[in-house]
Amino acid sequence: MKPGFPILMYHALWPAGLSPAEVDAHCRRDPQLADPGARRYALDAAVFDRQLEQLARHAAPMAAQWDDLARGRGAPRQAWITFDDGHASNHELALPLLRRRGLRAAFFITTDWIGAERFMTPAMLRALRDAGMLLGSHGCSHRYLSDLTTAELDRELRESKARLEELLSEEIPALALPGGRGDGRVRERARAAGYRYLFTSRVGLAPPEGDPLALPRVPIVNDLPEEFLSRLLAGETAELARMARGARRREFARRMLGNRIYDRLRGWVMRE
Numbered sequence: 001m002k003p004g005f006p007i008l009m010y011h012a013l014w015p016a017g018l019s020p021a022e023v024d025a026h027c028r029r030d031p032q033l034a035d036p037g038a039r040r041y042a043l044d045a046a047v048f049d050r051q052l053e054q055l056a057r058h059a060a061p062m063a064a065q066w067d068d069l070a071r072g073r074g075a076p077r078q079a080w081i082t083f084d085d086g087h088a089s090n091h092e093l094a095l096p097l098l099r100r101r102g103l104r105a106a107f108f109i110t111t112d113w114i115g116a117e118r119f120m121t122p123a124m125l126r127a128l129r130d131a132g133m134l135l136g137s138h139g140c141s142h143r144y145l146s147d148l149t150t151a152e153l154d155r156e157l158r159e160s161k162a163r164l165e166e167l168l169s170e171e172i173p174a175l176a177l178p179g180g181r182g183d184g185r186v187r188e189r190a191r192a193a194g195y196r197y198l199f200t201s202r203v204g205l206a207p208p209e210g211d212p213l214a215l216p217r218v219p220i221v222n223d224l225p226e227e228f229l230s231r232l233l234a235g236e237t238a239e240l241a242r243m244a245r246g247a248r249r250r251e252f253a254r255r256m257l258g259n260r261i262y263d264r265l266r267g268w269v270m271r272e
Contacts, residue, residue, distance in 0.1 A: 004205030005078040006232055008051075009217040011038070012087040013094055016046035030118050032087055040221050045093045051220070051229050052101045055079055058233040062104040066134060066173050066197060079233065080206075081105035082199060082217065084138055084176055086113055091124040099131060108138040108176035108199070111160040114167075122167050129168050136174035136197070137161050144181035153186065157193040173197060181254075187213050203244040205237070219243070 012033060014026050023044075027033035033042050059079035081098075083090050086109040098105055107128055113119040120128075129135060137160040139145060145153055157175070164172045173196040177186070180201025190198055190213065197212045204216035218232070218240065228239055 004207040004210070005080075007080040007082060007199065007206050007215060007217040008229075009199075009201065009219045010043065010048070010081065010083045010094070011041040011085055013043050013045045013048055013089040015093065016044060016049070018044070031116075032085070032118055040223065041219070043220060043222050045089075045097065047222070047226075048094065049097050049101075052097055052103055054230050054233060055081070056101045056103060058230075061102070062106070062134075064104070064132065066136075077233070082176065083107045084178075085110050085142070086120045086125075086138065088118050088120050088124065091120050091127060095128060095131060095133070098133070104132055104134070106134040106136060106174065108136045108174070109160075109164060110138045110140070110142045110178070111163045112140045113142070114163075125164075125167060129170065134174070135164060135168060135170075135172065136176060136199075137164060137172055137195075138176050139178045142178045144179050145177060145186045146181045146183045150185070150189065153189050154193065157190055157195070161193060161195070174199065177201065201247075203240070203247040205240070 012030075014023055014033070018026060027039050027042065033039050058077065060077045062080050081103065083094065083105060086107065090107055094105070107125075109120070109125065114125070115121050125135060137157070139156045140160045140163075141156065143152075143156065145156060148156065161172045161175075173194065175190055175195045175197070176199040182198070182200060187198060195213070197215065199215045199217060201219065202214075202216040203219065205218075206215050220229075225239070232240060
């Protein structure tokens with residue numbers, strides 16, 4: 001594993017202290033978490049808080065502005081915290097924990113879902129901004145950008161950016177790829193739409209002088225070993241390398257099968 005720093009990728013949280021049966025009931029009531037594949041990316045708020053404690057102790061804090069992040073990527077022990085989709089738990093559960101630890105995170109918002117059931121409202125997004133958090137685009141509809149026509153792609157990129165800029169009264173220069181699906185065409189259209197930072201789902205550490213339009217991340221899922229993050233922050237990357245190999249195998253399967261067939265098969269396996 002090449003040297004670099006982690007950009008941690010989170011999604012939704014569920015309340016701390018729930019029993020397994022209560023977690024299952026909670027997720028079944030949530031339109032986003034009812035799908036078994038999405039649920040794997042949700043996390044107990046108590047686990048998230050313990051991870052924040054480790055980050056506060058062992059990692060340099062995220063910078064205050066997107067361009068500060070670019071300038072500070074070589075900082076020792078740097079680590080970034082990111083959230084995808086815009087789930088309401090990002091405001092309800094993650095934000096208070098981040099503020100208590102004095103930490104900052106970046107939130108990538110699917111703009112068609114703003115105000116939908118269990119997703120953040122405009123007021124919640126403004127509260128994140130006012131708390132010093134960074135906000136970026138996750139497209140309009142969460143459709144895979146690499147599957148779209150160029151006209152559809154441009155609309156997803158530009159309309160999501162424009163809506164967030166109108167809501168927040170600030171520039172939105174960063175995009176996270178929905179489902180991690182992207183290619184060279186997506187990258188070039190994103191650049192043309194005014195994005196300077198593109199966060200992927202490619203598993204790995206971000207090199208200090210890496211391409212800001214091809215930033216890898218570390219997915220945080222709820223079946224990771226409890227000590228995974230502490231070992232990663234200590235420089236142990238064997239588990240991350242294993243995750244990256246598995247991700248490359250899945251990427252090969254997606255390319256061979258196409259996103260639609262791959263997702264159908266994956267959903268069937270997850271339900272078994």
